[in-house]
Amino acid sequence: MLDQTRLSHIPQIPATHRNAPPVMSVRHLDLFYGAKQALDDVSFDLYPSEILAFIGPSGCGKSTALKCLNRMHDDTRGVRITGDITMGGKDIHGRDIDPPVHRRRFGWVAQKPNPFPASIWDNVAYGARIHGLMRNRADLADHVEHCLRRADLWHEVKDVLHTREGTSLSGGQQQRLCIARALSNQPEVLLMDEPTGSIDPIATQHVEELMLMLRADHSIVVITHSLMQARRIADRVGYFHLGKLLEIGPSAEIFANPQTPECRAFLAGRHG
Ligand SMILES: Nc1ncnc2c1ncn2[C@@H]1O[C@H](COP(=O)(O)OP(=O)(O)OP(=O)(O)O)[C@@H](O)[C@H]1O
Ligand SMILES: [Mg+2]
Numbered sequence: 622m623l624d625q626t627r628l629s630h631i632p633q634i635p636a637t638h639r640n641a642p643p644v645m646s647v648r649h650l651d652l653f654y655g656a657k658q659a660l661d662d663v664s665f666d667l668y669p670s671e672i673l674a675f676i677g678p679s680g681c682g683k684s685t686a687l688k689c690l691n692r693m694h695d696d697t698r699g700v701r702i703t704g705d706i707t708m709g710g711k712d713i714h715g716r717d718i719d720p721p722v723h724r725r726r727f728g729w730v731a732q733k734p735n736p737f738p739a740s741i742w743d744n745v746a747y748g749a750r751i752h753g754l755m756r757n758r759a760d761l762a763d764h765v766e767h768c769l770r771r772a773d774l775w776h777e778v779k780d781v782l783h784t785r786e787g788t789s790l791s792g793g794q795q796q797r798l799c800i801a802r803a804l805s806n807q808p809e810v811l812l813m814d815e816p817t818g819s820i821d822p823i824a825t826q827h828v829e830e831l832m833l834m835l836r837a838d839h840s841i842v843v844i845t846h847s848l849m850q851a852r853r854i855a856d857r858v859g860y861f862h863l864g865k866l867l868e869i870g871p872s873a874e875i876f877a878n879p880q881t882p883e884c885r886a887f888l889a890g891r892h893g
Contacts, residue, residue: 641668641669643666644667644669644708644709644809644810644840645666645667645690645706645707645810646666646705646706646707647663647664647666647690647704647705648664648704648705649662649663649664649703649704649705650662650664650702650703650704650705650706651703651704652685652686652689652694652702653700653701654699654700655699659685659864660682660685660686660689661682661863661864661865662704662865663682663686663864663865663866664704664866665866665869667690668840670836670838670840671856671857672832672841672855672857673840673841673842673855673856673859674845674850674854674857674858675687675843675844675858675859675861676844676851676858676859676860676861676887677860677861677862677887678861678862681861681862681863682863683814683861686861686866687812687814687844689702689706690706690842691724691726691729691812692720692724693724693729695720702714708723708726725752725808726809726810727808727809727810727812728803728804728806728808728810728811728812728839729803729811729813730796730800730803730812730813730814730816731799731814731815732814732815732819733818734792734795734796734799734820735795735799736786736787736788736790736795736798736802737787738786738788740785740786740787741769741781741783741785741786741787741798742782744787744798744802745768745769745798745802746765746805747802748802748803748804748805749764749765749806751806752806754806754807765805768801768804771801771804771834771835772797772798772801772804773797773827773830773831774797774798774801777794778790778794792820792821792824793821793824793827793828796817796820796828797827797828800816800828800831800835808839809839809840810840810841811832811835811839811840811842812841812842813841813842813843814844815844815845816832816843817845817847817850818846825850829850829853829854832854836856848876851872851876852872855872856871856872857869857870857871857872857875858871858872858876860875860879860881860883860884860887862883862884862887867883867884868884875888876888
């Protein structure tokens, strides 16, 4: 169960975000790893202040699709992508797009907490530093505190920012540190690939609450193998199957009334 006291603080979605145009639109996306097709005609929109969960059996293209959004495949040899992805109406592969600038608009959280082997401070300051987002050290200090507070880690680490390595924290704390680090470059979109896949149930609950808090200011795409988690936190759910996005819609509708036999079987636990 989510903590009801903490949940009472979950911010409402800003009214301006309702009926707002999508932050990103993906149309007819195909992706090939060499000769192997991993995505097949995938189309979806991502809206402001929503949590969109990707579910589906292992190997069906969820991570591959997520990595397309922030152009993480750019440096992978043999990857070929066709179709359109726009962000704020602009083609993300357009000539006028500088990939590092594009990537700064995203925060990435992986399944396994992966803090840098550096101090807690350096882990969080890194993103703001490399992008030159803060004018001076005082602003950077405020920013590090802000990110750690948003990841609900500040009170646990404020006295050891410079003396403890990120890697010395507990698994759940490390994952919240990685969330703070992902917030450091002031992203619009958070991409989370099974962010609770390797932490315990209490830490999972904590991260789920954080995601609901962060949704007010970010669009979040999260991959999860936990259908319970998708039910608890997702506004919309997309079901991937063999590289196709077979269904996407409001979470309550997908869970109550899946349209395809594949999704129905998956939700009934007869798949992956
Ligand atoms: N770098 C790569 N080179 C070649 N094939 C790849 C590469 N990455 C993924 N694939 C293949 O593409 C398909 C989709 O993989 P992907 O990692 O997107 O699946 P997934 O839905 O995220 O699975 P899981 O739930 O196990 O994480 C799989 O068949 C996988 O083996
Ligand atoms: Mg994956």
